[in-house]
Amino acid sequence: MGIEDIRDFIVELEKHGELKRVKTEVDSDLEIAEIMRREMYSDGPAILFENVKGYDMPVLGNAFGSMKRLEIGLEMTDFTEIGQRIADMTKMDVPSGLLNKIKKLPELTKMTASFPKSETSGPVTEITSTDASFDDIPILKSWPEDAGRFITLGLVATKHPETGVRNLGVYRMQIVDKTHALMHWQKHKRGAHHSDISKDRGEKIPTAIIIGGDPATIFSSIAPVPEGLDKYLFAGITRKEGIKTVKCKTIDLDVPANAEIVLEGYVDPADIRDEGPFGDHTGYYTPVEPYPTFTLTGIMKRKDPIYVTTVVGKPILEDAYIGKVIERSFLPLIQMFHPEVVDFSMPAAGWFQGFAIISIKKRYPGQAKKVMMGLWGMGQLSLTKMFVVVDEDINVHDINDVIWAITTRADAARDTVIINNTPTDTLDPASPLVNLGSKMGIDATQKTREEGYQREIQQQVKVDEDTKNLVDSKWSSYGL
Template sequence: MTYRDLPKYLQALEARHLIDTIEVEVDPELEITEIADRVSKQYGKALKFTNVKGSPFPLVINTMGTYERLNLGLGVCSLDEIAAQIEDYMDLSAYVTLKGKIKSIPKLAPLPFIFPRKVKHAPCQEVVEEPNLNLLPIIKCWPQDGGKYITLPLVFTKDPETGQQNVGMYRLQVYDEKTTGMHWHLHKDGKVIYEKYRRLGKKMPVSVAIGCDPATLYAATAPLPKMIDEMIFAGYLKRKSVELVRCLTNDILVPAHAEFILEGYVDLEERRREGPFGDHTGYYSLSDDYPVFHIEKMTRKQNPIYPTTIVGKPPMEDCYLGKATERIFLPLMKIQCPELVDLDFPLEGVFHNCAIVSIKKAFPLHGNKVLYALWGMGQMMYTKMIIVVDETVDVHDYKAVVMAMAHQVTRTNHLVISEGPLDALDHASNRAFQGFRLGIDATQKLPLEQSDGKFNQMDFEFIMSNCVEILPFSKDKGLKAQAYLSSKSKDLNSKPVVILIDEWIDPTDYSTVSWKIFNNIDPMRDLICIEKTDGTLFVGLDATKKGPEDGLMRPWPDDIEMSAEIVEKVNRRWSEYGFK
């Protein structure tokens, strides 16, 4: 079962006791974030706030913050169900024989009904009013944020050349009651369409939908090929058409059952400072100049509900949307890379910093072939680290992956450094949007490949105790990480793998250490890989914070942390919210 709109989904959560309601007044500035962050980190329920200071509208958050709620929202028992359906549709052998074609009729029958359907009247236009964002319970997420942000907006634009609509999710920083920033990254479709309007010198119409059903919301975040309409994909997930209505001030079609619609335009000549923003990497993304969205009309339901989310150090609600992409798009990746067996995005890798894949290995350097194939696939080009293992290794079992790396990565040529595009949020590279990526071939080596198999009998606990040294490292004493790692490589008593972390990090917290590695390294600068005279491989990683002394001239962002004042406030009020 899928849902017509957000309220229907919330009713399903209530029926299953998967949502808590907080009736006391709460502040949208930081307080809601601290509450939601604690609940999210404990894999708790969705939250509904009925009394948000300064707003007449209720707010919901963390609505898809567990696998159970995400599966419920998409109408499946498991995300692999959707992947299996897609794989089944794409199995061309099923359509070759007459018998196969006849058997395919039941599964193909629903497809004509996934296309969007236009309606003349819509719930999202029950109330038409002049824009006033101050009435919405928009939150300020983190202390250093540049302001309040709309964090779940579905931003609809239309290509001026083809007329094709696009929808993506781009945060909107609120400047005043009818103006926001428009956070279009360099490689995003919205930015491409924006540049087309700039070349044509035309005003760019934009409409924003806030508060859609889970399938429509997920479709807006999905890394679809440009030729696939997101609303068709949403219809596929819902197994029925998404109803769309034309906006009142422009030609854009928006979801008819959204809670709020913001209609307006982006001025092609105007840019304004946007940020900082506590981002999904767990760090603040730095401020920069972005286009400005001017709202001309606001429409809404009679009694709308405002949805929002927060992002930060994983695990957070957005992690589960990322996991949906991991499972749903695996069959599409297999078309381009048939040897691919499975895929995992570790939460600590925040989805563009690490991917683990298993393959059916058939020839020498097959792992390298897969690395370059993956870096050539759409948004996979941003992936800073890719680990390739054999099909016998469970990519979701990180202990098994570590053991595969210890057993199979025994020569410098088992590590590949490639230069290419990086995500806009990567802060470790010396250059914005570009830098170095690391590929690790942890597959079993064939006779023609170099390997010695020195660690084949070691289990995970032995490896972490005897082969890996995680060292808190202080730069205050004038020590340079690279020089220190170089000296460790020459120390015959050194462990084969040495990882430097900032001195305030707990070296036994492997999740945080992994998060720091994936975020903080530039493989070309921060990795030392040496084959020692005794035949072993030494690997040194500098996962510490970088600065000019390390050769990094770009600003380094702060970790996201809540202020002590808000932490104390929420501690004091915890029982008032209804929590034990």
């Protein structure tokens, strides 16, 4: 693995012309965020702000804001590799007998190489202190009506209070004062589940906020991995090499050794305060809502840390590209449970949970609806508001092709499914109640007589092969 931390990533981005350095003094209050948004909306590069007003810490933004940057950071071009590795691991037989174990050794070695490795120290342990303050970090205010400064790309580390399975999630955090912040982990997220278990036990939950690290670990913290899969192991599967971890100083948690900053503390499920508003990736301000409080108890950091951040707003911004990698990497896992699925797309304008398109190899009546129901029962896909299912001849990544299928193969009354009172994304600005709304599915596959379609299926217009070959052979002579 070539990229071990965010610094290696910066070197590679600069080498490929994907990073610009800003030496002019900039303000973490609104100015940096506006620069980042303008660059993202115009397909600009990653930015390293080297002169942040009032701080001696540089700020890195838009680091994952293109498919090329993600290919550089994750060191791959086909992101389905990630999901395929997990699928292969689930199919691996555990050998019995010495000879069989020897034969399987190469495969087993690949698997064990992905496990995290505990270290006594690492780059992030260069400076440790219990006298920590959020005021020492150039945390951004992104939008004028935001309730304050928000950590937006902190990897929030917790572990299941009963099983010990470790989780990394990205949940925004509103800074309240020097040592307190509000933890916006939504009801459906794993961090919130860990917090609920701790609350039932009358306990506070140890929590660490990780800033920076290698791109694979940052990606893994955002990815909706299967329930029960340790996120640190998933990071190792993604990078094909286990991450190195170190122990926190004031709480019982492991964190990536190559991080820039680790903010240690705990979340008190009983200490609930109003959080928000915040300009979110739906393109709207999320309203004020109650969330639990994080208390800062210590810090570990490098001697010269870099603050890594992101900004969100109306698509398409940096999070859309990360979402596209998630979409590609989880396709093999979707196909494990639904082998008829050919391809899958979550258009960026749908802000992850709003809209998804699935193509299938249809073999029997009602199969499109079967796939919809199955996907609505899979992890974070349960929050997806709208599904469109099309035949395998439709390109799910070409919205014009999808619209053509909807308008030529779907009948509004027959092929639209509406399900009321279902879980919805907390951030959905259209749902009538927070966390509760409706789903819509559109079956845009070609209908058969078995599905009640009584007409003859009309023949699609297609060029004949002779004409196609003729024009191909003479194309250069047309001067077009």
